[in-house]
Amino acid sequence: MLKVKDLVIEPRGVKKAVVSNASFEVREKEIHVILGPNGSGKSTLAYSVMGLGGYKPISGSITFMEKDITNLSVTERAKLGITLAWQEPVRFEGITVSDYIKAGMSNRDESAVDHALSLVELDSKKFKKRFVDNSLSGGERKRVELAAVVAMEPKLMILDEPDSGLDVIVYDELYQLLDNIRNEVNSSVLLITHREESGEVADSATLIWEGKTILSGRFPIVMHKYCTMARREDKCRKKPCLMKY
Ligand SMILES: Nc1ncnc2c1ncn2[C@@H]1O[C@H](COP(=O)(O)OP(=O)(O)OP(=O)(O)O)[C@@H](O)[C@H]1O
Ligand SMILES: [Mg+2]
Numbered sequence: 518m519l520k521v522k523d524l525v526i527e528p529r530g531v532k533k534a535v536v537s538n539a540s541f542e543v544r545e546k547e548i549h550v551i552l553g554p555n556g557s558g559k560s561t562l563a564y565s566v567m568g569l570g571g572y573k574p575i576s577g578s579i580t581f582m583e584k585d586i587t588n589l590s591v592t593e594r595a596k597l598g599i600t601l602a603w604q605e606p607v608r609f610e611g612i613t614v615s616d617y618i619k620a621g622m623s624n625r626d627e628s629a630v631d632h633a634l635s636l637v638e639l640d641s642k643k644f645k646k647r648f649v650d651n652s653l654s655g656g657e658r659k660r661v662e663l664a665a666v667v668a669m670e671p672k673l674m675i676l677d678e679p680d681s682g683l684d685v686i687v688y689d690e691l692y693q694l695l696d697n698i699r700n701e702v703n704s705s706v707l708l709i710t711h712r713e714e715s716g717e718v719a720d721s722a723t724l725i726w727e728g729k730t731i732l733s734g735r736f737p738i739v740m741h742k743y744c745t746m747a748r749r750e751d752k753c754r755k756k757p758c759l760m761k762y
Contacts, residue, residue, distance in 0.1 A: 518705050519543040519566070519673055524577035526558070526565050534575070534728060535561045541723035541733045543673065548699060548706040548718050550736060552743045553725035559709045562725065563675050566707065567601040568594040581673070598672030602662045602679060608650050614661050615645040621669040633668040636698055637661075638690075667698050674698075675707045680715070692718045716740060 519542065526536040536558040543549040551559050564572040566579060568591040578587045586594055600621070609617060618633055619625045634641040637660040647653060649661060659679055666674050676695075680688055696718045699706055708715060715736075722739035724731040724746075732742045744750050 518545045518547075518582055519707070520578075520580040521562075521566065522578045522580070524562070524565065524574050524579065526561055526572055526574050528561060528564075529571035536565070536574075536725075537728040538730060539577070539723075539725060539728070540730050543705050543707055544721075546699060546703060546705055547720045548695060548708055548715075550715050550719045550722040550739075551707065551709045551725060552711070552722055552739060554711075554747060557725045558728040559725055560677055561728075563601060563677050563707070563709055567591060567599060567675055569601075599675065600666050600669050600671040600673070601675040601677065602666045603677055608658070610648065610650050612649050613645065614647050614649055614653075614664075617649045617661065618665045618668045621665055629668060633664040634661075636667055636701065637664045637694055639664065663694070663698075667702055670702055671704055673705045673707060675709075677709045678711075679708070680710055680712050688712055688714045689717065713740060 521542070522540050524536055524539040525534050527534050539558070539562055541549070541551075551562065553559050561572060565574055568586070568589055570591070574587065578585060580586065581594070581597060581599065584597070586597065589597075614634075615630050618630045622629060630645065631641040634644060639657065639660050644657070644661070649658070653661065663676070663679060666676070679695075680691055692715055695706060695708070698704065708719065719736040721734060722736045723733040724739050724743050726746060731746070732739050
């Protein structure tokens with residue numbers, strides 16, 4: 518469904534390639550995890566796949582559903598069914614949760630808002646009229662953002678660290694939600710995360726290191742490589758997600 522090939526990205530204003538050779542593939546209805554340490558180029562890659570201005574690749578190609586989208590704008594890519602949820606969720610003073618979710622929906626139906634909120638396990642009666650600002654906790658804002666992405670019924674969801682800022686107990690719950698969403702909306706998910714726990718739902722993964730693809734394949738193998746390169750083998754081997762395979 519998504520094929521990224523030999524991508525080189527120099528973000529606008531940066532004189533060197535932040536992503537220097539990235540290649541990976543996301544299949545239909547698959548959860549594909551991008552692993553890599555801080556500063557390895559994961560968000561840059563996500564922005565470039567979404568087509569954000571300033572992240573146009575200088576070489577390589579991005580193909581989505583057999584169509585070359587390398588030179589398409591963010592709007593054109595959104596129309597094809599690609600959406601992105603930010604690493605830092607947005608805050609909009611004065612906009613209610615309900616209006617925020619409706620903004621991306623083709624059919625602005627109240628029951629669809631309720632449904633999207635129920636998928637992320639937020640009580641719509643309690644949350645619909647709340648504002649998307651600091652009064653929501655970090656975790657609640659992440660869920661609202663996820664609900665907004667789900668409501669768009671995208672073909673590909675790019676989620677940049679949806680687990681950052683959540684407490685440990687919530688990780689598993691979040692990955693379960695992603696699994697529910699993937700099954701319900703029939704979306705593919707490009708998930709950026711550092712967390713081993715994402716292996717509970719991930720089908721495949723790509724390891725990015727200093728802007729380069731090191732390995733792409735089944736999640737446990739790629740996660741193991743990540744742990745080896747980061748010199749954290751012991752921690753990773755103990756994880757049940759690795760023992761499952
Ligand atoms: N617009 C920019 N201007 C200057 N440097 C940038 C810009 N965009 C990215 N970089 C640099 O490129 C590198 C990769 O950044 P990126 O945000 O893609 O990393 P990441 O893998 O998402 O990291 P993290 O895990 O911390 O979110 C970093 O060193 C970052 O400082
Ligand atoms: Mg990032």
